[in-house]
Each structure stands twice: as structure tokens, then as C-alpha cells.
Amino acid sequence: MISSACRGSLKSLCSVQLRSNTRQHASLISCNNSPNVKRFSTAFSSQTDGEVLTVGGALSGEEPIHETGEWAGCKRSFMIPIRISVRGTDILLDPLYNKGTAFKTGERDRLRFRGMLPHRIMNIHLQKERFLQALRAEDSNIRKNVMLEDLHDRNETLYHRVLVDHIEEMAPYIYTPTVGQACMEFATRYRRPRGMYFTEEDRGHMAAMVYNWPHRDVHVICVTDGSRILGLGDLGANGMGIPIGKLALYCAAGGIAPHRVLPVVFDAGTNNEALLQDKYYLGVQRKRLKGAAYFRMMDEFMDAVRFRWPNVLVQFEDFSSEVAQTLLDRYRDDHLCFNDDIQGTGATTLAGVLGALRAKGEEVTSLGDQRIVIAGAGSAGIGIAQVLMQAMEEQGRTPEEAKNAFYILDQNGLLGTDRANDLNAEQRVFVRSADNNLSLMDVVKKYKPTILLGVTTVGGLFTGDLIREMHSSCERPIIFPLSNPTNKAECTAEQAYEWTNGQCIFASGSPFDTIEFEDGRVFYPSQCNNMYVFPGLGLGASVCGAQKVTDRMLYVAAETLANFVSKKDMEEGRLFPQLTRIREVSHRIAVAVVEEALREGLATKVKPADANDLDSFVGRKMYFPEYVPLVEKREISI
Ligand SMILES: NC(=O)C1=CN([C@@H]2O[C@H](COP(=O)(O)OP(=O)(O)OC[C@H]3O[C@@H](n4cnc5c(N)ncnc54)[C@H](OP(=O)(O)O)[C@@H]3O)[C@@H](O)[C@H]2O)C=CC1
Numbered sequence: 258m259i260s261s262a263c264r265g266s267l268k269s270l271c272s273v274q275l276r277s278n279t280r281q282h283a284s285l286i287s288c289n290n291s292p293n294v295k296r297f298s299t300a301f302s303s304q305t306d307g308e309v310l311t312v313g314g315a316l317s318g319e320e321p322i323h324e325t326g327e328w329a330g331c332k333r334s335f336m337i338p339i340r341i342s343v344r345g346t347d348i349l350l351d352p353l354y355n356k357g358t359a360f361k362t363g364e365r366d367r368l369r370f371r372g373m374l375p376h377r378i379m380n381i382h383l384q385k386e387r388f389l390q391a392l393r394a395e396d397s398n399i400r401k402n403v404m405l406e407d408l409h410d411r412n413e414t415l416y417h418r419v420l421v422d423h424i425e426e427m428a429p430y431i432y433t434p435t436v437g438q439a440c441m442e443f444a445t446r447y448r449r450p451r452g453m454y455f456t457e458e459d460r461g462h463m464a465a466m467v468y469n470w471p472h473r474d475v476h477v478i479c480v481t482d483g484s485r486i487l488g489l490g491d492l493g494a495n496g497m498g499i500p501i502g503k504l505a506l507y508c509a510a511g512g513i514a515p516h517r518v519l520p521v522v523f524d525a526g527t528n529n530e531a532l533l534q535d536k537y538y539l540g541v542q543r544k545r546l547k548g549a550a551y552f553r554m555m556d557e558f559m560d561a562v563r564f565r566w567p568n569v570l571v572q573f574e575d576f577s578s579e580v581a582q583t584l585l586d587r588y589r590d591d592h593l594c595f596n597d598d599i600q601g602t603g604a605t606t607l608a609g610v611l612g613a614l615r616a617k618g619e620e621v622t623s624l625g626d627q628r629i630v631i632a633g634a635g636s637a638g639i640g641i642a643q644v645l646m647q648a649m650e651e652q653g654r655t656p657e658e659a660k661n662a663f664y665i666l667d668q669n670g671l672l673g674t675d676r677a678n679d680l681n682a683e684q685r686v687f688v689r690s691a692d693n694n695l696s697l698m699d700v701v702k703k704y705k706p707t708i709l710l711g712v713t714t715v716g717g718l719f720t721g722d723l724i725r726e727m728h729s730s731c732e733r734p735i736i737f738p739l740s741n742p743t744n745k746a747e748c749t750a751e752q753a754y755e756w757t758n759g760q761c762i763f764a765s766g767s768p769f770d771t772i773e774f775e776d777g778r779v780f781y782p783s784q785c786n787n788m789y790v791f792p793g794l795g796l797g798a799s800v801c802g803a804q805k806v807t808d809r810m811l812y813v814a815a816e817t818l819a820n821f822v823s824k825k826d827m828e829e830g831r832l833f834p835q836l837t838r839i840r841e842v843s844h845r846i847a848v849a850v851v852e853e854a855l856r857e858g859l860a861t862k863v864k865p866a867d868a869n870d871l872d873s874f875v876g877r878k879m880y881f882p883e884y885v886p887l888v889e890k891r892e893i894s895i
């Protein structure tokens with residue numbers, strides 16, 4: 258039964274009795290005061306989780322009636338109002354609570370802003386339609402990004418609803434490629450704060466600063482130091498667009514409620530000369546901190562966030578390879594954290610490669626028989642190699658056999674034993690005993706790869722000659738130019754299909770449009786981007802209270818994603834499920850991650866009853882953007 262405090266408040270409003278195991282799953286027992294009860298068949302969002310004590314306004318018949326059926330596995334449940342202490346125009350200015358023209362008359366009265374909105378009341382569907390009309394009338398992608406961010410700053414529920422319902426259309430505007438331009442223009446477009454910034458001047462204050470963040474229960478932090486933003490290099494504090502975009506996907510694709518995410522720029526300066534001279538640049542206008550000073554600052558940040566939010570998941574994003582692996586190694590054993598570019602990209606690429614092998618009609622266990630060239634030996638390149646190698650070992654190969662499948666190159670060419678001393682420990686694992694510094698073209702000629710992956714940040718690196726050379730010894734080459742944004746892709750989809758006469762199996766980091774050949778053949782380029790993994794991984798790790806993120810969790814995430822591709826997807830040449838299914842994908846990945854956390858004894862928040870039905874356990878925790886009735890705190894006190 259619900260708590261007595263809750264029952265008291267209910268009586269004072271409308272005498273509803275609820276039975277509830279969790280606050281998210283209240284089902285009706287009786288209601289002696291509302292003729293509308295039968296019409297309330299609604300699920301309520303986990304946005305209310307832990308903050309809601311009452312059911313009230315929803316039963317006065319003045320709230321929208323949502324027919325969301327069995328969402329979250331609950332057939333008949335109520336929209337639970339959120340108690341808020343703000344009122345009046347403050348609510349209209351708070352994007353988390355604002356519903357714009359969707360506020361009903363009763364709510365306008367209760368919250369005291371009658372007269373502050375035009376008369377006509379719209380529902381979320383009409384609001385969305387109106388927004389989409391305006392968005393689609395706009396030609397420029399960056400202006401679409403600005404329109405979406407304006408909406409984000411005005412009305413988070415509507416913003417996330419637009420994303421959830423139209424993720425395929427919206428992802429390119431809030432994420433790669435457009436987010437790259439948004440970052441480059443961050444300072445000139447800056448309007449209002451979102452997220453937090455930590456600088457060296459904040460040393461000694463961070464533990465207090467985290468309490469400036471207004472939300473008491475943050476589940477996911479995405480932090481960047483801006484040192485390698487996509488393939489655009491060091492953008493310093495302008496990199497804030499990346500954590501904002503990633504966390505928008507956490508909410509829309511991963512079902513984490515918007516007030517539970519925190520974007521962070523860890524501003525340790527910038528080495529970008531243009532930004533150091535730019536009078537409009539908003540970050541710390543000094544050369545980057547290095548060495549011990551940098552790590553001391555990061556230690557303080559990590560301690561501070563963990564002190565306020567002990568279970569928070571920290572996602573490291575777009576740190577240059579100088580520090581990315583070191584940071585991961587420093588914190589991965591005693592903080593709940595992961596590096597998206599190393600681990601998320603590795604898991605996603607593994608899923609894509611397994612899908613490509615299936616598309617070729619090969620057994621996935623042939624992974625260890627492939628000859629894999631990875632152009633780029635940074636965070637993404639080595640992260641991919643590590644996860645593919647782990648998969649080969651899971652399939653029964655020895656580490657030596659597995660390593661032998663890889664040919665990894667940096668700017669100097671093939672990583673060879675002759676320069677092992679100049680490489681980091683993770684790169685050294687993959688050095689070849691011969692052909693140190695061999696060029697990409699010569700590696701392709703000599704070793705005849707079956708798989709070519711690009712994570713170099715060098716747009717156009719895969720030339721027609723290179724791809725034709727690869728194709729000459731491999732009938733159906735697997736070609737993944739993964740660098741972002743689009744102009745950094747090692748080749749375009751059109752080029753890859755053209756140079757291989759449509760024979761290649763293609764996936765890229767940023768999206769490409771469908772391609773139609775003159776002979777009528779149609780190709781659907783896949784997008785191989787860590788966005789397929791991090792929302793589900795983060796959701797799973799967070800809801801089960803995982804103590805850390807392990808390699809096995811990444812592996813099961815990849816496996817789950819790979820198994821999600823339908824027969825129809827495969828027939829169309831798609832290596833990943835369509836983005837329209839991203840919430841399902843994230844849900845499944847989260848369940849797999851929770852199962853793995855339980856297996857490894859790392860889950861701290863899964864009760865035995867929940868462990869029997871992880872599907873609903875995770876589903877119940879997923880936020881869905883719809884308007885929740887707002888009740889002023891004062892009004893419902895008993
Ligand atoms: N699709 C996805 O999901 C993801 C895509 N990416 C993309 O991957 C790219 C790389 O990211 P990340 O690994 O973090 O970046 P890093 O800077 O860590 O690594 C880049 C690597 O590319 C190498 N390189 C540069 N030029 C060449 C060249 N001409 N030939 C061969 N190698 C070259 C660099 O060599 P050197 O060390 O000698 O300079 C370095 O090893 C970015 O564009 C990023 O957007 C990243 C994560 C996820």
C-alpha cells in the first residue's frame with residue numbers, strides 16, 4: 258500500500274486509494290469521487306520517481322487523459338502529479354516543468370498564472386506538429402539545431418517527445434554531424450546556461466560547487482575536456498555541445514529522465530591557438546593543464562560528484578588520446594564510469610562487424626579469420642581492436658591468434674615492434690613484428706584486408722585507388738569510415754559503393770542518405786555510432802546500481818545489439834536496427850547489462866523480485882516524455 262503520508266494527501270483531494278509496490282506502479286483500487294476514473298488509463302513517467310507523494314489534480318477531470326496502454330508494463334495506472342514549490346510565471350520559465358500552451362485551465366488557476374498564456378489550450382501532439390512544421394520549413398541544419406536547443410531550453414518534455422517520436426529525423430541535428438558545427442559556433446551562439454563548468458580556479462571548491470546543481474538525484478554525467486571534439490580537434494569549452502547532445506540521447510533513447518542528467522565541461526584550458534586569441538571564446542583562455550595538475554583537478558572533480566551522487570555514472574567523452582586511456586584506468590575500478598570513445602565505440606563496431614559477416618553469409622565465428630586494418634590508433638581505433646579481440650577470445654581464439662588479425666596504423670603507418678617504445682601500452686599489444694611504418698596503401702596491397710575501419714579524423718583518407726585495391730582481393734569488403742562529422746569521414750557512402758560496384762558492406766560514423774544506382778539498385782548505408790550502445794549501457798549500469806562498468810558488460814551490450822538486427826534489416830543491407838527502434842534497443846541492452854552485473858556480483862539495487870523480471874524492472878525505470886500534472890506543494894499538505 259502507499260505510504261500514510263500519501264494516503265492522507267489523497268483523501269484531501271479526491272479519496273483515491275492506490276496499491277503500489279513502487280511509486281511508479283500505482284494501480285487503482287477504488288475511487289469514490291470521480292466519474293472519470295474509468296477513463297484514466299495512463300502510465301506516468303519515471304520523471305516523478307521518488308518525488309511524488311500524491312494523486313490529485315488528475316482526478317478532477319481537468320487533466321489530459323492519456324491512453325498509453327501497457328506502457329511500462331502497467332495496464333491501469335495514474336498520472337501522478339509532481340509537487341512543485343515554484344509557481345506562477347517561474348513555472349513557465351522552467352523548461353523541466355513548462356508545458357507552454359498545454360497548461361489546462363485548472364492548472365493555470367492552481368499554479369497562479371491565469372492570463373499569462375493565450376486562451377487556446379493545445380495538447381502535446383498539436384504542439385509537436387506545430388514545432389515540426391516550423392522545423393521542416395527551415396533549410397539550414399544548424400538553424401534546426403538552434404530551434405531544437407531553443408525548445409530544449411523552453412520545454413524539455415516537448416523537446417524529448419519530438420526526439421522520441423522522430424529520432425531518425427532529429428538525431429543528425431542534435432548529434433553528429435550538426436553538433437560539430439554547433440560546438441564550433443558555441444561561443445557566438447551562447448544564450449543560456451546548461452550544464453556545469455569546472456576550471457582550475459575551482460580547485461578546493463568542487464565539493465561545494467556540485468551542490469549548486471539544482472537536482473538532487475543525478476544518474477548520468479557526461480564530461481568532456483573538449484580536447485578532441487569529434488574529428489574537429491581541440492575546441493576547449495566549446496565542446497559543451499557534445500555532452501548536451503549525448504545526454505539528450507540518454508533521455509530520448511535511453512529513457513533517463515532529463516533532470517537526472519548533467520553535462521559537464523572540465524575546462525583545463527585549450528591548446529587551440531585560434532581560441533586562445535578569440536575575444537568571444539568563453540572558456541579558460543590558457544594553455545591546457547598537463548600532468549599532475551590536470552589529474553589532481555580531475556581527482557577533485559570525480560570525488561566531488563561521487564560525494565553528492567554516490568551512484569552516478571560518469572561517461573568520459575571526447576578526451577584526447579593523451580589522457581583518455583589514463584583517465585579510464587585511473588577511475589574504472591572504483592568509480593562507475595566508462596569512456597564512450599574507447600569502450601562504447603568498440604562495442605558498437607563489434608556489433609556492426611558481426612552484422613557485416615552475417616550479411617556476407619559468413620559465420621560470426623569467422624571473426625578471428627578476418628584481416629582487419631584499422632586506420633587510426635587513438636582512443637577509438639585501439640578501443641575497437643580491444644573489443645574485437647575480446648570477442649575473438651570469447652569465440653575460442655588464443656590472444657596470439659586474435660592479435661594476429663589486426664593491422665593498425667597511425668600517421669606514421671603500421672604499428673611495428675621497431676617503434677614499440679614510442680607507443681602506449683594499449684597500442685603495443687597490437688604491434689606487428691614486420692613492416693613497421695608501412696603505408697596504408699602498402700598494407701592493403703600486402704595483407705589484403707577483408708575489413709577496413711577508419712578512425713583517423715582525416716576526411717577522404719580512403720581514396721578510390723585504395724578501395725579498388727582492397728576490392729581486387731576481397732569480393733565483398735567491409736568498409737567502415739567511422740570518423741565524425743561527415744566531412745571527416747574517410748570516404749562517403751556513395752564513393753565506397755561506386756568504387757566497389759555496390760559490393761562493399763558499408764557503415765559510417767555520421768549518417769549518409771540512401772543511395773540509388775542508375776541500374777536501379779538501392780543501398781541503405783548503416784550508421785555505426787556509439788549512440789547505439791551508450792544509452793542502454795548507461796541505463797542498465799545506472800538502474801541496477803552497478804559498482805563499475807566491466808569489459809563483459811560492453812561485450813554483452815555488443816552481442817545484444819548485434820542480435821537485434823532483423824532479417825529484413827539484413828536483406829536491405831542494414832547492419833544496425835533502424836534508429837526508430839532505439840528505445841527498444843536500449844531497453845534490451847540495459848537488461849543484458851543488468852544481467853551481467855548480477856552475474857558479476859556488482860549490482861547493488863536489484864531486489865530478488867526484480868531479478869526475476871528484469872525486463873519490467875528496466876522498463877519501469879524508463880522515462881517517457883509526456884506532461885505530468887503539476888500540483889503546488891502547499892496545496893497538498895494535509
Ligand atoms: N563512429 C563512432 O561512433 C565514433 C567515431 N569516432 C571518430 O573517430 C575519430 C578518431 O577518434 P579518436 O580515436 O578518439 O581520435 P584520436 O585523436 O585519439 O586518434 C586519431 C588517430 O588517427 C591517427 N591518424 C591521423 N592521421 C592518420 C593517417 N593519415 N593515417 C593513419 N592514421 C592517422 C592518429 O595518429 P597519430 O597518433 O600518429 O597522430 C591517431 O592514432 C574521430 O573523428 C571521432 O569522431 C570516435 C568515437 C566514436
Ligand SMILES: CC(=O)C(=O)O
Binds near residue numbers: 575
Ligand atoms: C561518436 C563519437 O563519440 C565521436 O565521434 O567522438
Ligand SMILES: [Mg+2]
Binds near residue numbers: 487575
Ligand atoms: Mg565521442
